[in-house]
Amino acid sequence: MKIVVAVKRVADPNVKVRALADSSGVDLANVKMTMNPFDEIAVEEAVRLKEAGRADEVVVVSIGSEKSAETLRTALAMGADRGILIRTEAVVEPLAVAKLLKAVAEAERPDIIITGKQAIDDDANQTGQMLSALLGWGQGTFASKLVVGDKAIEVTREIDGGLQTVSLQLPALVTADLRLNEPRYASLPNIMKAKKKPIDERTPADYGASIEPRLIVVRVHEPANRKAGIKVGSVGELVERLHREAGVL
Amino acid sequence: MTILVLAEHQDTLLDEATAKVVSAAGRMGGEIHVLVAGSGCRAAAEAAARLTGVAKVLLADEPSLSNRLAEPVAALVVSRAGSYGAVLAPSTTNGKNIMPRVAALLDVMQVSDVIAIDGPDLFQRPIYAGNVIQTVRSVDAKTVLTIRASAFPAAPVAAAAAPIEAVAMPDNPGVSTFIGSALSRSERPELAGARIVVSGGRALASAENFDTVLAPLADTLGAAIGASRAAVDAGYVSNDLQVGQTGKIIAPDLYIACGISGAIQHLAGMKDSRVIVAINKDPDAPIFQVADYGLVADLFEAVPELHTAVAAKAGA
Numbered sequence: 001m002k003i004v005v006a007v008k009r010v011a012d013p014n015v016k017v018r019a020l021a022d023s024s025g026v027d028l029a030n031v032k033m034t035m036n037p038f039d040e041i042a043v044e045e046a047v048r049l050k051e052a053g054r055a056d057e058v059v060v061v062s063i064g065s066e067k068s069a070e071t072l073r074t075a076l077a078m079g080a081d082r083g084i085l086i087r088t089e090a091v092v093e094p095l096a097v098a099k100l101l102k103a104v105a106e107a108e109r110p111d112i113i114i115t116g117k118q119a120i121d122d123d124a125n126q127t128g129q130m131l132s133a134l135l136g137w138g139q140g141t142f143a144s145k146l147v148v149g150d151k152a153i154e155v156t157r158e159i160d161g162g163l164q165t166v167s168l169q170l171p172a173l174v175t176a177d178l179r180l181n182e183p184r185y186a187s188l189p190n191i192m193k194a195k196k197k198p199i200d201e202r203t204p205a206d207y208g209a210s211i212e213p214r215l216i217v218v219r220v221h222e223p224a225n226r227k228a229g230i231k232v233g234s235v236g237e238l239v240e241r242l243h244r245e246a247g248v249l
Numbered sequence: 250m251t252i253l254v255l256a257e258h259q260d261t262l263l264d265e266a267t268a269k270v271v272s273a274a275g276r277m278g279g280e281i282h283v284l285v286a287g288s289g290c291r292a293a294a295e296a297a298a299r300l301t302g303v304a305k306v307l308l309a310d311e312p313s314l315s316n317r318l319a320e321p322v323a324a325l326v327v328s329r330a331g332s333y334g335a336v337l338a339p340s341t342t343n344g345k346n347i348m349p350r351v352a353a354l355l356d357v358m359q360v361s362d363v364i365a366i367d368g369p370d371l372f373q374r375p376i377y378a379g380n381v382i383q384t385v386r387s388v389d390a391k392t393v394l395t396i397r398a399s400a401f402p403a404a405p406v407a408a409a410a411a412p413i414e415a416v417a418m419p420d421n422p423g424v425s426t427f428i429g430s431a432l433s434r435s436e437r438p439e440l441a442g443a444r445i446v447v448s449g450g451r452a453l454a455s456a457e458n459f460d461t462v463l464a465p466l467a468d469t470l471g472a473a474i475g476a477s478r479a480a481v482d483a484g485y486v487s488n489d490l491q492v493g494q495t496g497k498i499i500a501p502d503l504y505i506a507c508g509i510s511g512a513i514q515h516l517a518g519m520k521d522s523r524v525i526v527a528i529n530k531d532p533d534a535p536i537f538q539v540a541d542y543g544l545v546a547d548l549f550e551a552v553p554e555l556h557t558a559v560a561a562k563a564g565a
């Protein structure tokens with residue numbers, strides 16, 4: 001069984017990203033970058049399936065600038081076998097990412113594709129669903145548990161009301177939620193080993209998919225900051241103010 | 250332009266999120282139709298027909314739609330989408346699951362989690378956990394949007410009901426089957442629509458403390474209970490109570506954060522609440538930077554005291 005995992009390089013989740021003064025975009029100069037946390041969970045799950053003997057090969061794919069190779073190296077150090085970097089400096093929207101990944105899937109023929117449920121930069125939460133639609137596969141989004149069989153996979157999903165379990169015929173697509181697993185830190189020997197693992201470099205043109213954006217960014221701004229209020233001295237004062245000032249009690 | 254809204258409902262009940270998406274659709278200008286897809290869901294369709302602004306309800310009542318699996322629902326929406334200029338759904342987990350599938354099948358780039366509609370093709374949406382707002386213009390022939398329900402008022406109930414038209418389900422793609430669900434049952438209001446939310450963090454330290462310390466306050470206030478990711482990860486409460494960037498995004502009248510530090514990802518889910526109260530023993534906790542009223546205290550003392558004071562007020 002082969003698993004493909006898609007990974008994205010994003011700003012570190014602990015960074016408070018700001019809008020550029022001219023409202024044209026966000027300021028990522030000198031911002032620490034990392035693998036999207038949900039993608040780390042996706043990689044971890046694939047590697048665990050390999051370690052459990054369910055999968056033979058884990059291929060990681062990233063679309064982005066040459067720096068995305070670092071993100072692929074991180075995944076390789078976690079235990080993935082090889083990487084594919086689709087190099088572009090352009091902003092690639094989820095629909096275009098899904099089209100490129102579809103082309104990868106057609107070439108690689110994986111049994112399972114795992115993506116993170118959302119990237120913490122654009123917060124779009126679309127790529128996995130779009131990819132599975134384009135492939136005509138079933139989708140198990142927001143997964144907190146996987147049980148992989150020979151012909152089907154059971155996915156437990158985190159939904160608004162609680163949990164839902166679905167069974168998907170293979171090949172299938174899964175998007176990882178926070179509680180699917182806790183990703184490992186790569187060990188130093190594995191980081192060294194990862195340097196020798198292959199990364200195949202491609203361009204979007206190799207796959208013949210258009211990555212022309214469909215959404216034109218008109219403006220990027222920061223929302224009005226909420227002002228810090230006051231500290232109250234006691235529970236009594238709090239109740240009094242919630243009642244008289246705020247009118248919520 | 251005619252707009253199709255995919256309803257969020259529980260078959261016999263229409264969720265308020267649907268009324269909010271209908272009011273968002275109203276800002277785009279055009280006739281609004283609502284699609285109710287489910288099994289035994291006529292009651293939800295009847296409720297949708299009574300929302301102000303709705304011209305027609307499409308009812309797809311089929312056993313194969315009973316659990317809102319993405320593959321059949323998306324196939325249904327796509328089969329009806331031809332005559333519509335826009336397709337909208339709330340950014341609930343159903344909307345997030347189904348709509349990108351619809352968008353891809355229509356070759357449309359979806360606009361996720363819309364918080365403001367500035368024109369038929371101009372939308373605002375938060376990125377980077379809501380630290381930045383992006384305004385985008387869609388150049389696609391159709392638009393597919395998920396709507397952050399908490400950013401829009403609910404469409405009111407109308408005097409007259411719109412007509413309901415039955416629609417047929419196309420072939421089910423058949424690649425997915427429902428196995429089961431474990432839904433949380435609670436007498437408390439739904440977190441997504443509650444007027445007051447009492448939320449607990451890692452500091453609660455156990456499931457029992459959620460029950461014995463937080464729940465009495467929530468129940469006296471008629472509030473929903475929420476939680477930080479840390480509290481959910483530790484198993485103190487179920488996943489559907491997580492508030493934040495990757496949980497539920499809410500904007501109640503009153504949000505009381507107890508023992509929550511105020512990480513960016515948590516703030517993303519509650520910073521649009523009307524009034525925020527923070528109870529935290531660390532005076533430098535970031536949550537105080539967004540709180541209207543901060544109380545530096547041990548929550549195990551302050552929360553029971555607050556409960557007593559609120560109960561006394563209610564009794565007075």
Ligand SMILES: Cc1cc2nc3c(=O)[nH]c(=O)nc-3n(C[C@H](O)[C@H](O)[C@H](O)COP(=O)(O)OP(=O)(O)OC[C@H]3O[C@@H](n4cnc5c(N)ncnc54)[C@H](O)[C@@H]3O)c2cc1C
Nearest residue numbers: 450451452477478479493494495496508510515530531548
């Ligand atoms: C990709 C990603 C997504 C995430 N999504 C979310 C999300 O959706 N929602 C979310 O909440 N988090 C999310 N997080 C996690 C987030 O970054 C924080 O780790 C989390 O919110 C912390 O939870 P907490 O405030 O309960 O815990 P902590 O940060 O540990 O804070 C506990 C607080 O309790 C206070 N305290 C301790 N004891 C007491 C006491 N006796 N009385 C009063 N106060 C006390 C402490 O001073 C402290 O401020 C996400 C993180 C990542 C990386």
